[in-house]
Amino acid sequence: MLSRIRAYFLKRSLDKPTIEKLERLxxxxxxxITNPQLYLKALRxxxxxxxxxxxxxESYEQxxxxxxxxxxxxxxxxxxxxxxxxxxxxxTKLRSKLVKEETLAKLALDLDxxxxxxxxxxxxxxxxxxxxxxxxxxxxxxxxxxxxxKGLAETRxxxxxxxxxxxxxxxxxxxxxxxxxxxxxxxxAKRYSVPxxxxxxxxxxxxxxxxxxxxxxxxxxxxxxxxxxKKRAEQxxxxxxxxxxxxxx
Numbered sequence: 148m149l150s151r152i153r154a155y156f157l158k159r160s161l162d163k164p165t166i167e168k169l170e171r172l173x174x175x176x177x178x179x180i181t182n183p184q185l186y187l188k189a190l191r192x193x194x195x196x197x198x199x200x201x202x203x204x205e206s207y208e209q210x211x212x213x214x215x216x217x218x219x220x221x222x223x224x225x226x227x228x229x230x231x232x233x234x235x236x237x238x239t240k241l242r243s244k245l246v247k248e249e250t251l252a253k254l255a256l257d258l259d260x261x262x263x264x265x266x267x268x269x270x271x272x273x274x275x276x277x278x279x280x281x282x283x284x285x286x287x288x289x290x291x292x293x294x295x296x297k298g299l300a301e302t303r304x305x306x307x308x309x310x311x312x313x314x315x316x317x318x319x320x321x322x323x324x325x326x327x328x329x330x331x332x333x334x335x336a337k338r339y340s341v342p343x344x345x346x347x348x349x350x351x352x353x354x355x356x357x358x359x360x361x362x363x364x365x366x367x368x369x370x371x372x373x374x375x376x377k378k379r380a381e382q383x384x385x386x387x388x389x390x391x392x393x394x395x396x
Contacts, residue, residue: 168263172289175258176305182296185210187265189288192281193354194267207288208354214291217299218246221306229316241320245310248283248379255282257313260289280355280375326385330362333392340365342388344381347371360384 161169161183168190169183180186193206222245226238244250255261261276264285275281294302310316330342348359360380362370369391372383 171263175260176293176297176301177308178293178297178301178305180296182292185292185296186289189214189292190260190263190265190285192264192266192270192275194270194275195265196267198267198269207285210288210291210295211284212291213294214287214289215246217294217302218287218290218306221303222246222310224303225307225310225316230320237320240325241316244319244322245314245316248279248375250314251286252279252282254309254313255286258286258309260285326382326389330364330385330388333389334364342385344377344384346377346380362388364388 165183165187169180169186172186173180188205189207189210191206193203193208195201196203196206219242222242223238226241226245230238230241261282264276264281266275290302290306293305327342334340334342343363344360345363346358347361349356350359351357355375357373357375358377358380359373360371360377360383361368362372362381362384370384370386370388372380372385372387374380374383
């Protein structure tokens with residue numbers, strides 16, 4: 148009861164656009180928000196910190212860290228229940244697909260979270276609210292906020308509802324998207340050299356780097372890719388290499 152009263156008076160101290168933002172989140176989560184500041188933090192990009200004279204811990208990044216761990220647990224449970232007879236290797240690969248950047252960014256767009264993200268005035272025109280990496284981070288941060296505010300049970304209900312609504316688990320489980328493994332199998336079958344991946348460039352600040360990677364087969368560049376970490380960039384390069392070989396066989 149006390150927490151509801153506290154939340155009521157806290158909400159009254161907020162401006163109308165912020166209250167409307169919180170009400171949209173309540174509709175998305177299907178819960179009454181108890182700690183509004185958690186969710187506002189989860190939606191706050193670090194570009195706002197200097198403008199508002201906020202500490203660096205006041206962006207979504209801490210909550211993203213928590214949400215990532217909570218999401219792994221809930222998705223692991225979901226996979227175990229839907230595929231009880233499959234082995235650990237299958238479950239691990241499927242979990243990777245279900246929590247990867249592209250999947251979480253898609254869910255964020257399905258829920259229209261991009262319109263709720265708070266960014267600094269100097270970057271508003273850059274469209275960073277629609278970047279896959281940002282959408283992915285925001286989704287994880289909101290999962291973290293929900294976990295701290297309402298607990299694991301409510302968070303589990305939300306995550307399960309979203310995944311069963313917007314994701315076809317059976318279809319996802321059969322999708323082939325480990326392009327590095329596929330490229331390795333292809334080169335072995337053709338008796339080519341083992342693919343070599345090398346970083347050719349890095350750009351962006353330390354907290355938001357983009358890696359550019361080339362993949363070489365038989366000492367020739369056959370694919371390039373970029374990503375927010377080396378693994379994603381390597382997968383993108385391997386995918387391009389597979390397309391290259393398909394077109395040039």
